[in-house]
Amino acid sequence: MLEKILFNEIPVKDIQKSIAWYTEVLGLELIWNSEEEKLAQLNLPSGQMIFLNETIEDTTANFLKNGEVHNVIGFQTSNINHLYNHLINNAVQVEEIVDDGLGNNFLHFYDLDGNKFCVQYDK
Structure with a gap:
């Protein structure tokens, strides 16, 4: 399997x-x-x-759910604040860090072609 x-x-x-x-x-x-x-x-x-x-083709590795763009690939990091600042400093389209209240932080960012990615940090 x-x-x-x-x-x-x-x-x-x-x-x-x-x-x-x-x-x-x-x-x-x-x-x-x-x-x-x-x-x-x-x-x-x-x-x-x-x-x-x-x-x-005009395509990305994303999908829509209830009108919201979702990623299909998620990464993990050991320092989400450093990554966030690094992405900002490199002019990457990045969303604010979100704390899910369960011990995880997430951020989403986009590549040059609009592919959306998620990054998870476990506190």
Whole structure:
């Protein structure tokens, strides 16, 4: 049966700009890039793979629920305030940190193409 999520694939409009953004702003490591396929593999420090896939379609890795945009990928951080300030300093569209009252903080941010992501911090 299924054991874990191995990778996530994210649609982007410009593979080279997105590679630069994900490596420089988010700190992911570029593993390989196929200019022919317009596909790149980046890894998180923990080893999870993210594939950037250039598309001409107007699409994102988001969905709507009750008219609100929801992310499909969530990350974890050990310092949400540092991450928030880092994103702000890099002109990233980021929402305010939310405390759920249960010991978790969340923030949401968007990449260059409008893909929305969630970050969770466990207090």
